Amino acid sequence: MIKDKILSKSNQFNYYKDNYFRLLEENKKIKEDLKKTKKNHNKLKKNNARLKKQNDILEKDNIVKNNDFDLLKPYVLESSIENSDLKFCPVCGRPTEFVPAGITKRKNALCNKCKAFERHRLFFLVLLKKYNHIFNKNIKLLHFAPEKVLYNKFINNESVDYYPVDIDPENFAKKNMTIRDKVNMEEIPYEDNKFDLIINVHVLEHVHDDMKAMHEIYRVLKKGGICFVSVPLSGNYETLQKPEYNTPELRLKHYLQEDHVRLYGYDIKDKLESVGFEVKQYNIDSLTSEEKVWELYGLHNGFVLFVCEK
């Protein structure tokens, strides 16, 4: 009898003991699952915040898209960039990404959405922030070698009598652009004092007699009119131009591109002044000293725009 009792107690003990260890094991598993769930929850929370941020940007994108052709409205979001890595293109007026481009694969060169380069963004910012008043009346605008991204801004604008011109008009048909006249900048086929505004972005470095071209630009600009000029700059004062750099290979080596005929220095300002212009020199620092804003537009002080007034 006693032996049976002891045996029974022992069985009971083993039963509870097994149960105890089984429950301990299950508890451990539940704790691990809970940890995993918490981790997942945090991940989802982070993902959610990221999606919300993207959504906010897209909403802003939509708002500015609706006003795409309103030249008078500067699309600047400078007040809202404090803690953001947002990039914004002033030409297409949209949040964007700037991707590397150019021979040297410059960082932040090209707007991923409208293909505007740094020079176009600086030009457009200066135009919007400093010279917006030009568009308060109907104007005649002469645009040399028009870039599609800028052409699209002006071609359908009712207050702009637009003259997109080039020395090789046939090059533009494939880009779906209509060139108004074939124009050689050294002999511009228009009367004196015709235009309120002239855009000359990265063209003079291709022109053989640039002084003659500058005289011509001055001639066809109205008194009080403005001409925007930018060229690739070496960073030196003096322009580099030598008769012996006369092959595509040598031009590429010394002037950065096979069809450039010189590499300008900052003395281009003196040249422009010598034909009669009053010249102001702008870079992004002239618009704002906030480096966060430079980053917003993907610009730095190496990019220069000359604003020539007659």
Ligand SMILES: [Zn+2]
């Ligand atoms: Zn853009």
